[in-house]
Amino acid sequence: MEVWCVESDNFTNTDLNFYDCGEEVCSSGYFFGPVARNHFIIHFILSGKGTFRCGKKLYALEAGDAFVICPDHIAYYEADIDDPWHYLWVGFNGVKAPKIIHSAGLSYDNPIFHYDTDNFFKDSIQKMASFTKLSLETDLSRLSYLYLFLSKLIEIAPKSNTISIYESNIERYVISAVDYIEVNFYGNISVNSLADYIGISRKYLCTIFKNALGQTPIEYIIKTRMENACHFLTNHDLSIAEVATSVGYSDQFVFSKQFKKIIGQCPSYYRSNHH
Structure with missing residues (x-):
């Protein structure tokens, strides 16, 4: 084969x-x-x-x-x-x-x-x-x-297919959630605050978000934080603690543990290999 x-x-x-x-x-x-x-x-x-x-x-x-x-x-x-x-x-x-x-x-x-x-x-x-x-x-x-x-x-599809208002709303909700995360990842953001901002229940948000993106809202929040942390770590003027604070972590240890879990390397090692 x-x-x-x-x-x-x-x-x-x-x-x-x-x-x-x-x-x-x-x-x-x-x-x-x-x-x-x-x-x-x-x-x-x-x-x-x-x-x-x-x-x-x-x-x-x-x-x-x-x-x-x-x-x-x-x-x-x-x-x-x-x-x-x-x-x-x-x-x-x-x-x-x-x-x-x-x-x-x-x-x-x-x-x-x-x-x-x-x-x-x-x-x-x-x-x-x-x-x-x-x-x-x-x-x-x-x-x-x-x-x-x-x-x-x-x-090539039959031309009679149309998008329902229901589906359009789902897309709008998910895009609003993603936009909010991208702008506020450094703050004290939670799934509950995200759902409240959009105006839907936490359970419904988690369901439509997972269906659309293949990951939960909290997974997306963490991923967004880690992606931005990777960027900040290339700036050697920032300490690891300052990078942690910049992406929403007041505790450097918690940040380092999460970074290693997602990226596969501790922040200091990542920094030494990405100038």
């Missing part, structure tokens, strides 16, 4: 995040799952046959077909024994990902589409995979092709 995969670096774009992409030439009867993911994955079949199970529905698929795995839903797929499939895949998430998938006429209940007009989807995924260097430049390049890929998906 031949397989290659390209994963994203740490670059995060709130609207749309590239996770990974790859290509697999499956062996006879190869299967994956049942498993749930925290992001969307689109598999595009180049050749061969197989089956995809989503909930209680079973789909027999072949070249030109594609299937979407939605976040937090159990999925299972298996290559045909006599003619195993060869497919490409791309994984992504973000605040606008559910809206994009909906606009393309796709969902947990309708996870299949077919396209055999040209090699657009194949070329797009292979182009994403061609950017292998870990840098902001390559992350942005991959993301640009992901936007083109999803734009095409919407273009």
Whole structure:
């Protein structure tokens, strides 16, 4: 079985995040799952046959077909024994990902589409995979092709699909939460204060935030703080204690412990290796 995969670096774009992409030439009867993911994955079949199970529905698929795995839903797929499939895949998430998938006429209940007009989807995924260097430049390049890929998906979808007010509100709530965190990460911010600011319950905020971004609000707060701490640590005029205070930690020990947990290095070691 031949397989290659390209994963994203740490670059995060709130609207749309590239996770990974790859290509697999499956062996006879190869299967994956049942498993749930925290992001969307689109598999595009180049050749061969197989089956995809989503909930209680079973789909027999072949070249030109594609299937979407939605976040937090159990999925299972298996290559045909006599003619195993060869497919490409791309994984992504973000605040606008559910809206994009909906606009393309796709969902947990309708996870299949077919396209055999040209090699657009194949070329797009292979182009994403061609950017292998870990840098902001390559992350942005991959993301640009992901936007083109999803734009095409919407273009070929039935034109009757519309976004409900409910879904638009969810997007607005999550974007408001992210914006608030990005501006106030250095303060005494909590999930409760975040929910109060937006005007929704804590439980509802946690649910829609996790569905949109694949992480809880508190995880996003900590991640934002650590990303900014990495930036501040490159400024040698700031002490570790001052960096801790700048990202919302009054206790340097607590900050250092959290930094090592998230980044994998203690602040002083990170500083010595990032000038």
